Amino acid sequence: MYVLQSKHLKLKPEEARLLLEKLNITATQLPKIKKKDPILSDDIKVGDIIKIERKTSNGKVIYYRIVVP
Numbered sequence: 001m002y003v004l005q006s007k008h009l010k011l012k013p014e015e016a017r018l019l020l021e022k023l024n025i026t027a028t029q030l031p032k033i034k035k036k037d038p039i040l041s042d043d044i045k046v047g048d049i050i051k052i053e054r055k056t057s058n059g060k061v062i063y064y065r066i067v068v069p
Contacts (some may be wrong), residue, residue, distance in 0.1 A: 007053040008039050011064075014051040019064065033065035042065065 002004065020027060027049065035046055044050070044067055052063040
């Protein structure tokens with residue numbers, strides 16, 4: 001991974017379930033990321049939830065995306 005790219009991590013099913021419960025949403029309400037996005041590894045499947053960590057001047061910001069076809 002390129003050093004300036006945000007860190008993209010696949011959530012485990014239990015982590016995904018806890019996240020959705022915490023946010024009180026369904027997976028379809030998450031922002032989307034395409035399966036063909038070059039940043040995603042080959043083991044990522046449609047329906048997986050990705051945690052994106054971006055570094056900012058104030059620290060780290062975390063975003064979540066669901067993988068779509």
